[in-house]
Amino acid sequence: MLLRASPWLFALLLSACAVRPPVEPPAPFPAPVPQPTPAPPPALIPTPALAYPTLKPADWSTVAFWQDDAVSEAWPALLQSCSTLKKQSAWQAVCNDAATLATPDDATVRAFFEQRFQPYQATQEDGSAEGLITGYYEPLLKGDRVRSERARFPLYAVPDDLIAVDLASIYPELKNLRLRGRLVGNKVVPYPTRKEIEAPAANGNSFRGKPIAWAEDPVDLFFLQIQGSGRIELPDGSYLRVGYADQNGHPYQSIGKLLVERGELKLEQASMQGIKDWGAKNPDKLPELLASNPSFVFFRELPNGLPGPLGSLGVPLTGGRSIAVDPRFIPLGAPVFLATTQPNSPLPLNRLVMAQDTGGAIRGGVRADFFWGFGVEAGELAGRMKQRGRLWVLLPKDYPLATARR
Numbered sequence: 001m002l003l004r005a006s007p008w009l010f011a012l013l014l015s016a017c018a019v020r021p022p023v024e025p026p027a028p029f030p031a032p033v034p035q036p037t038p039a040p041p042p043a044l045i046p047t048p049a050l051a052y053p054t055l056k057p058a059d060w061s062t063v064a065f066w067q068d069d070a071v072s073e074a075w076p077a078l079l080q081s082c083s084t085l086k087k088q089s090a091w092q093a094v095c096n097d098a099a100t101l102a103t104p105d106d107a108t109v110r111a112f113f114e115q116r117f118q119p120y121q122a123t124q125e126d127g128s129a130e131g132l133i134t135g136y137y138e139p140l141l142k143g144d145r146v147r148s149e150r151a152r153f154p155l156y157a158v159p160d161d162l163i164a165v166d167l168a169s170i171y172p173e174l175k176n177l178r179l180r181g182r183l184v185g186n187k188v189v190p191y192p193t194r195k196e197i198e199a200p201a202a203n204g205n206s207f208r209g210k211p212i213a214w215a216e217d218p219v220d221l222f223f224l225q226i227q228g229s230g231r232i233e234l235p236d237g238s239y240l241r242v243g244y245a246d247q248n249g250h251p252y253q254s255i256g257k258l259l260v261e262r263g264e265l266k267l268e269q270a271s272m273q274g275i276k277d278w279g280a281k282n283p284d285k286l287p288e289l290l291a292s293n294p295s296f297v298f299f300r301e302l303p304n305g306l307p308g309p310l311g312s313l314g315v316p317l318t319g320g321r322s323i324a325v326d327p328r329f330i331p332l333g334a335p336v337f338l339a340t341t342q343p344n345s346p347l348p349l350n351r352l353v354m355a356q357d358t359g360g361a362i363r364g365g366v367r368a369d370f371f372w373g374f375g376v377e378a379g380e381l382a383g384r385m386k387q388r389g390r391l392w393v394l395l396p397k398d399y400p401l402a403t404a405r406r
Contacts (some may be wrong), residue, residue, distance in 0.1 A: 319373025
């Protein structure tokens with residue numbers, strides 16, 4: 001029997017068999033763009049709890065002339081120190097607080113230190129509180145990048161065979177001491193002295209240095225090694241800035257003291273200018289005199305755009321607000337209040353300064369070299385400065401030393 005489909009059923013079947021247009025799948029979500037993982041903040045370096053037995057806790061009321069200085073003038077130097085010190089745990093808080101104060105006045109700076117720092121009076125190992133305060137500066141020499149008829153005295157880069165061993169990594173009690181020498185076979189032997197380095201090759205000198213520049217005057221070059229940094233005026237009128245890179249490991253010997261002991265100069269004449277004048281009058285004796293200091297400094301070229309020469313802390317020095325100290329007795333980078341007098345004068349020189357440098361001749365618990373800045377006037381002041389003075393070292397209240405002594 002035939003089945004008769006109703007029209008509506010027929011239409012329904014046709015619609016069911018019709019080809020439907022393909023349904024486009026939903027557009028995929030765009031893949032997330034990988035975001036760079038933010039770099040973790042640099043790990044803080046724990047400030048070692050080192051012993052500084054010559055630092056004696058003091059009250060702010062005993063810091064002589066603390067109220068007399070324009071301490072705000074030292075603020076930029078403090079911020080320079082903090083660019084390095086903030087990486088140490090004991091300095092992070094005070095350096096972060098300092099960064100929030102743009103241009104504080106004297107009262108604000110004084111309050112900042114009195115609230116956050118503990119003063120310590122520096123003393124000598126025999127307990128006395130006074131010591132020698134000398135001066136240094138950034139000199140200007142004439143020279144060239146290549147040897148010439150006028151520029152004949154080389155400034156050497158660090159030689160390839162110089163070995164420097166940080167003894168504190170082996171013997172912590174020998175902090176801030178390094179052994180320098182060179183390897184001969186399987187033994188470390190002393191590095192050549194100044195006399196040996198500067199001896200003519202014809203005399204069997206085996207030293208082969210790498211000059212980075214040449215100076216016109218040997219006495220100016222000698223004093224550049226003592227100052228540790230300087231500028232060289234080149235023939236085209238431009239300047240080359242150089243700074244301390246390393247040293248041959250031999251102790252510094254004062255040629256001024258030697259001239260006094262020999263009767264060549266009186267004590268008051270044994271300044272930098274006095275020694276230069278003596279050298280001009282005694283050119284035949286000059287090489288032997290310079291060679292009597294066995295210490296020899298190697299240099300590196302520095303960027304000309306720096307606001308000052310780089311000190312041992314690795315930050316630019318500030319004229320009138322930076323000093324060199326003996327890091328065996330004063331933590332490098334610490335603020336220090338200096339109470340002394342102007343060069344060859346009873347007039348006071350009381351300054352908040354920063355311990356940002358070291359020096360071969362700076363030895364002792366109360367010993368500082370005051371940085372006068374750049375140029376002729378700074379050199380004259382530095383050359384005349386041999387004063388007595390006192391030092392107060394300012395350390396954060398949570399500094400390991402402060403915690404251990406309270």
